[in-house]
Amino acid sequence: MTAIDHPRIPGSGRPRAAYDDATRERLAADAAQVVARYPDPRSALLPLLHLVQSEDGYVSPAGIAFCAATLDLSTAQVSAVATFYTQYKRRPNGEYTVGVCTNTLCAIMGGDAIWEDLTDRLGIGHDETTADGKITLERIECNAACDYAPVMMINWEFFDNQTPDSAAEVVGRLIAGEPVAPTRGPSRVQTFKQVSRVLAGFPDGLADEGVAAGEPTLRGLRLARENGWTAPSVDAAERDAAQEQQAEPAAPAATSTAPAASAPQPGGEQSSVDRPAAGAPERTAEQEKVEHRADDTSKPADSEKES
């Protein structure tokens, strides 16, 4: 396990749960931009936690305190959120997160082999970091690239169609400090901190780099082109419709007209699971909100213990 290198209170060894003034001011300026994106400041919490990781390489006690102060939450409320999501790290992360998909399909197609090989080579397991702080290894869940299996993600960039050899080669270059390029992504994988800043919603100017699609993404389209298969023409449909409507000119734009109101019924088909709890009194959304918030604040304030 790598040493935790966040600032400590002199003499006590306990982590200092605050940024120095310059850092705090810089982060506060960023945070103000994040908060401004949302009607409700609390929505900024996930991006702010990414922002903290861009500063510290993990969700540090100082970062938790910063988020809490920015959004007027308790540190316990912030910790409760931070510990729910797998991308938030509770210990300093390596410069590169190497994630091998070991969900069923990738695992079977060779992900298990890649995983076994990398753990043996690096001498670390899931959610562990190499002694030099370069690599944090993770078994990851399905990353929506199954047609490119087996998939490896490095700092959440796609490395498609991997083999143990190709994965080892890429990881070897990372350790040697050489740049590596994802299959679909920018020309160079950015560091964990850099990527965390993007995930906080601050563009790094790399959107135009890389391909639009890999070969599997384009297979159906290429097959359609080869065979002259197309969808029915929208242009023809549009012309037909326009001719029909010529007698009746289009109405000017209205800003918002309500569609007929018809409330969804319990047990209706509207969503994935629509079974009302038997006999449960219907609560208003406001009541729910109040209960929700009450839950949050009644949790024991134990967030500082974890470091």
Add this chain to the structure above:
Amino acid sequence: MADATTLTPVLSDRWDADRPWDLGTYESRGGYRGLRKALTMDAADVVTTVKDSGLRGRGGAGFPTGMKWGFLPAPDGGPRYLVVNADESEPGTCKDIPLMLADPQLLVEGVAITSYAIGCHHAFIYLRGEVVHVYRRLLHAVEQAYAQGYLGKNVLGSGYDLDVTVHAGAGAYICGEETALLDSLEGRRGQPRLKPPFPAVAGLYARPTVVNNVESIASVPGILVGGSDWFRTMGTDRSPGHGLFSLSGHVQRPGQYEAPLGITMRELLAMAGGVREGHELKFWTPGGSSTPIFTAEHLDVPLTYEEVGAAGSMLGTRALQVFDDSVSVVKAVSRWTQFYKHESCGKCTPCREGTFWLAQVLGRLEAGQGTSGDIDLLLDLCDNILGKAFCALGDGATSPITSAIQYFRDEFEAGTHTPADVLFPPERASLFPYTPRRSGQLAGAH
């Protein structure tokens, strides 16, 4: 429709263009015609057009999209929201991510049209956090759309205002469930809410909210340009339109195939070059790991919501994961169960505890150390989860187990004496030769 179904690229039509993510490319290929047209229409008529098209939710549940929009209560002067579910995380599902990587403007246009239709002035795209380049492309697309007047104040001079925020999640499958997504977007742990109230009545910030999948929203611009009748020239009466079919696993040419709903797996497999050479199809998922598995006997089931349902599964997200005869179904199901255990948010006891026990029992069956009562135990556990939690995650966890026992009971019985890796050596299933180093050990624990 002719006898042999052919592909119908609509959403995927620009993917092979030069820099298709760029607004210039998008405009030169017909982009934003749908929005221009929508802005000349009454908002209620836009809703009607989408209702008439019969478009059904492409995120799995298949609920009619236009009807969902119509569920919003009458305006009360307060805000109404559109939230796009771009949290694509269902094992096997891999359609929205490539769509947004290649052609993010299509989604942005769909967002603008939908927002206008439902009277929303601030829309959100909730993207899973583990796809940073897709996030870059979306941020860039929104920035370009603002600069060209497709978003922001007075969209295209119509007097309609719209802001769009692209939000990155942080790694949690459960946030694909619409109410968990809303809690997450509100800066909380992503845990599902009890319904009712439905999001249409009390969604984001307890305000009327429409939550739609990426592919559903991306289908809207085409419907506006071509009209509802055009959309209905594809697919079937009750499952109209085009959809992305994602083939993965043991097929010769895995990838995205955009076809009318109602195409069959046999047709898609033929297009993808068939199952891996020298092997036979063993089982497949029609719509991701949460949909009951199918076998070779289901190859001719038309892939529509109704017909897949009637055959005992769900169309889901058209995530067609193909497994050939080299694969242990026990191992496959065991690994999926590890996933559900890992991703259960912990709110509801049957799911939190049940997935834990399912994983334990499947783990020992996979290791060849199961007991004679384990199959019944699994089915009993599934019975105690199915329909007994707030959301569909627990239900989804039971689907692969109960369906796999239905079709391959003997393999589970073999789990009482022989490890899955002995019956089905993993190096025969992988795409490259290797020597498993820890064969026989309980796999997947994390």
